[in-house]
Amino acid sequence: MAIKQRKFGRADLTVTDMGFGAAPIGNFLKPISEETAAAMIERAWAAGIRYFDTAPLYGHGLSELRLGQALRWKNRKDYVVSSKVGRLLQPAPRESIDFAPWVDAAPFAIEFDYSYDGAMRSLENTLQRMAIERIDIAFIHDCDVFTHGAKQQAIYFKEAMKGCYRALLKLREEGVVKAIGVGVNEWQVCHEALKQGDFDCFLLAGRYTLLEQESLDAFLPLCEKRNAAVVIGGGLNSGILATGAVPGAKYNYAPAPQPIMEKVAQIEVVCARHKVPLPAAALQFLLAHPAIAVHVPGTRTVAQMEQNIAWIGHPVPSEFWQELKQARLLREDAPTP
Structure with a gap:
């Protein structure tokens, strides 16, 4: 079995090294049927995946609803779930809601709320939507520049540390959640949060990949020192590391x-020489860093799920990584499998 169990940093949790990223089943960019969403989760389960990541944002609650439905009758001791705080959902008429980039989402308007009470209410609402008795990992969501812009981010980050962080600390102390963290699009925000707070983990979207290793400068070493676990989302940089350098290839959603x-294109030449599919190299690279516990590739179909499972089990010779480093296509200090 290609999927393996891993200790989740210093937390009292074990996760699988590949998780199920539940953003797509919130109907990201285009709709996914109820049947396809359920089938993907079942296929992930059959493959041995036992870590599932969701958030209120994903489909305005739809992702949590669908994931909860699929997991509800499984033994709760057998899997780990993470969700997020920082936004609250309010029932509203569909025609009044701007759903972009979600399609056919649940009828809830979203508002940012990084307060103490907002975090408490958010997590309680998540439990209600999912109809499961607990969330294992709670991330403060999107208190980053990508979401808010530089000026507003500084304000929201302070609010999150004063509000959400204190709420999650209390929930961890009470045993309501086992690990607390920050889930954002920039390693710099994670690094600042780790310097300021007692966090167990981080969900970093797209900022440590075969194409980007700046987080090796300061953030990932500090995670190692603190034994903070890192979850990597967007390990294929939203497309190009799956498709290769084809016309119209997407990199970070653009x-x-x-x-x-x-x-x-240069990396693909090395891949061809060693008979390594580019996405196999991209996904296996993520797990070589000792701070990274799990990656959560998002999938839209059962076929994509099957493909990811095949890629993480595909043989990659050590000479492949050596050649990438010699060609300066990969940082010399980047850990490799």
């Missing part, structure tokens, strides 16, 4: 710029 296209 058309890939020319320098990225050129770098990926």
Whole structure:
């Protein structure tokens, strides 16, 4: 079995090294049927995946509803769930809600709320939507520049540390959750949070990949020192590390710029020489760093789920990684399998 169990940093949790990222089943960009969502979760379970990540944002609650439905009658001791705080959902008429980038989402308007009470209410609402008795990991969601812009981010980050963080500390002390963290799009925000707070873990979207290793400078070493676990989302940089440097390839949700296209094309040449699929290299690279406990690739179909499972089990020779480093396509200090 390609999927293995791993200790989740210093927390009293064990996760599988590949998780199920439940953003797509919130109907990200285009709808996924109830049947397909349920089938993907069942296939993940059959493959041995036991870590599932969701959030109120995903489909305005739809992801949590669907994931809860699929997990409800499984033995609660057998799996780990993470969700997030920082937004509250309010029932509203569908026609009044801006759902973008979600399609056919649940009829709830979203408002940011990084307060203490907001975090408590958010987690309670998540439990209600999922109809399971507990969440194992709670992340403070999107208190980053990508979401808010630089000026507003500084304000929201302070609010989150004063509000959400204190709430999650209390919940961890009471044993309501086993681990607390921050889930954002920039390693710098994670690094600042780890310097300021007693966090167990981080969910970092797209900022440690085969194309990006800046987080090796300060953030990942501090995680190692503190034994803080890292969950990697967006390990394929939202597309290009799955498709390769093809016309229209996406990099971080936008058309890939020319320098990225050129770098990926160079990596593909090395892949071809060693008979390694590019996505197999991209996904296996993530797990080589000792601070990274799990990665959560998002999938839209059962076929994509099958493909991810095959990629993480595909043989990759050590000479492949050596050649990438010699060609300066990968940082010399980046851990490799």
